Amino acid sequence: MIRIAEVFHSVQGEGFLAGTPSIFVRTSGCNLRCWYCDTRYASWEPEGELQSVDSVLQAVQRWPTHHVVVTGGEPMIFDELALLCQGIRDLGRHITIETAGTVDRDVPCDLWSISPKLSNSTPVGYTSDTWIEQHEQRRKQPAIVESLMQRGEYQLKFVVGSILDAEEVLEYLKELHGWSRDRVLMMPRGITSQELQLQTSWLTQWCRDHDLRLCDRLHIHWFGNRRGT
Ligand code: SF4
Numbered sequence: 662m663i664r665i666a667e668v669f670h671s672v673q674g675e676g677f678l679a680g681t682p683s684i685f686v687r688t689s690g691c692n693l694r695c696w697y698c699d700t701r702y703a704s705w706e707p708e709g710e711l712q713s714v715d716s717v718l719q720a721v722q723r724w725p726t727h728h729v730v731v732t733g734g735e736p737m738i739f740d741e742l743a744l745l746c747q748g749i750r751d752l753g754r755h756i757t758i759e760t761a762g763t764v765d766r767d768v769p770c771d772l773w774s775i776s777p778k779l780s781n782s783t784p785v786g787y788t789s790d791t792w793i794e795q796h797e798q799r800r801k802q803p804a805i806v807e808s809l810m811q812r813g814e815y816q817l818k819f820v821v822g823s824i825l826d827a828e829e830v831l832e833y834l835k836e837l838h839g840w841s842r843d844r845v846l847m848m849p850r851g852i853t854s855q856e857l858q859l860q861t862s863w864l865t866q867w868c869r870d871h872d873l874r875l876c877d878r879l880h881i882h883w884f885g886n887r888r889g890t
Pocket of ligand 1: 691692693694695697698699700703704705733734735761
């Protein structure tokens, strides 16, 4: 059984497949507690029922759309994720898995979309000391990120809200082995168009100067920060 917050049909707003019509399967529950999380109903306060793999696959088949994005929360915490993704693959669909890269599993996947969490994610002042400690212990797992990268196509998405964050990405990349520059995406932090534009105003030049790709969060511009989009 897998806890599911929602299954919906929308358009991918981030990364290599931005603009692609996609079905989103959002699992509910996360092993991290990023303070800026914009899907708290699938992490801090997980909603949704436990569902069988068959029931989720039936929901996916409501649409003929080729691309399926398995996201969260953190989908990789579920033992049955491999079964679910094998089922999606058997339907002939393309699978993207959105993960923070803290759990390794052998799961059928066509695009690993890995978003390692920086120190800017730590929820100091937002939750208990226990959760802050667990978040810090879990969030940075370069060996797991490397393992996922070796499992197939991947993109590395870093959420940044300041130049200090962007410099931390450079430090992170020094520790990480086997990454390719054209697969690193620098993403502004924000849940409104205004916030994203503010961040993008400095990040664009920073990306040019450091030869890394800028990645906007287009769904925020298109739909706002709304559930089911
Ligand atoms: S890893 Fe993702 S889903 Fe989990 S708390 Fe952080 S931003 Fe939210």
